[in-house]
Amino acid sequence: MEVKVEVGLSKGLENIMNRFISAIEGAGTSGIILNADQGRPVNAVAQEVKTEPVTKVESVSDVEMAKPVEEPNEEDTDEDINYPALRKEIKKLGIKLVQAKKQSEVKALTSKYGYSKMNELPDDKLVQYLEELKEIKNG
Incomplete structure (x- = not known):
């Protein structure tokens, strides 16, 4: 054949x-x-193709399941954050808020994080702090 x-x-x-x-x-x-x-x-080479009937079918439970893909946490993306640029943006926004006579709100936010100056904030708090500064600006 x-x-x-x-x-x-x-x-x-x-x-x-x-x-x-x-x-x-x-x-x-x-x-x-x-x-x-x-x-x-x-x-x-052209050869005959021989087919044999399948005699055993492996059930799904016998198959080892692949490890599910884990969604990256926000903490895992810290490597992608440019902290010096983030601090610069916080400083600019802070200056604008002080000029807009919202100094007391900025001080209250900074003390909420346990610090007296914006530049004392640790890197892991900067993203959240910036979001709250933007709320002050828009609110």
Whole structure:
């Protein structure tokens, strides 16, 4: 029994497919196909395809489940934060709020975090602090 398969591939892909099939089947020398890109002969073999019925099907419970992908926490993205730029933005916004006569609100927010000056805030609090400064500005 001979099986013939015709696939519409470009010459380059067809060549790659033929080499792949040859490698899988043991690279015989019964057929030679010219490589369209390079003009070199490539060994290709056409063999009978034997199929056997499947006798055992593995149930889903026997298969080891893959580890689920974990969503990154906000804390994990600390590497992406440019803290000096964030501090600069906080300073600019703080100055604008003081000029807008909201100094007492800025001081209250800073003391809420346990500090007396904005530049004393630790890096891990800067994002949250900036959000609250923006609320003061918009509120």
